[in-house]
Amino acid sequence: MNLSIDALQALTETLSIEWFQKPFAHKAVYNSRLQTTGGRYMLSDHSIQVNPMVEDLYGREELIGVLKHELCHYHLHIEGRGYKHGDHDFKDLLLKTDSPRYCKPLKSRETSSRKIRIYTCTNCGLQYERKRRVDTKRFRCGKCHGKLKEIQ
Incomplete structure (x- = not known):
């Protein structure tokens, strides 16, 4: 069962303080239109969108991993450092925060x-x-x- 929007927001804020020692001052929301990705960080409004299928398929731990991954994008972008997947700063922060590089597959390739x-x-x-x-x-x-x- 998915968290409520308020609980998702609270979890994101808690993870941000716990792993990054920085506050998350924007919105974290579910986006059911996401098909193949676990989540995304929006550069325009600094929000984090999470695919609700992540928790349904893989549980709370995978959801936390997706949130930590998106928080890496968030904090690096806010600080003006390399926030893209290929950037050295991003890869270093993933390792420091024990965040996953990729989300587990949400759609099976066999079931085309x-x-x-x-x-x-x-x-x-x-x-x-x-x-x-x-x-x-x-x-x-x-x-x-x-x-x-x-x-x-």
Whole structure:
């Protein structure tokens, strides 16, 4: 079960003081529109947005890890230091605060919503697997230039 907005804000403020010895003076909110990332730090308003699926799938510890990661971005940006993933300051602060570099995957790659389409050449029998639909009137076999036919 996800924390309330007030509890998420309080947790973020507590983590900021505990791990960074600095206050978090902005908003921490859930954003259910995030699909593949655990959270994000917004440069424009200094807020932290968290994907509610993180806690649902992996529990409170992973949520704390995501918050600590985003707090690294936050504090470095506020201080005018390197806050991007590739910056040396960011990598150092991740190590000092025991924050994860990446979030655990939120969407499985195996459970792709696209079905695999199989096309075969009517001339040489070569098979093609594609996620996207192929216009069989326009495209031909790459080996013998025969016509393609969808078999599945």
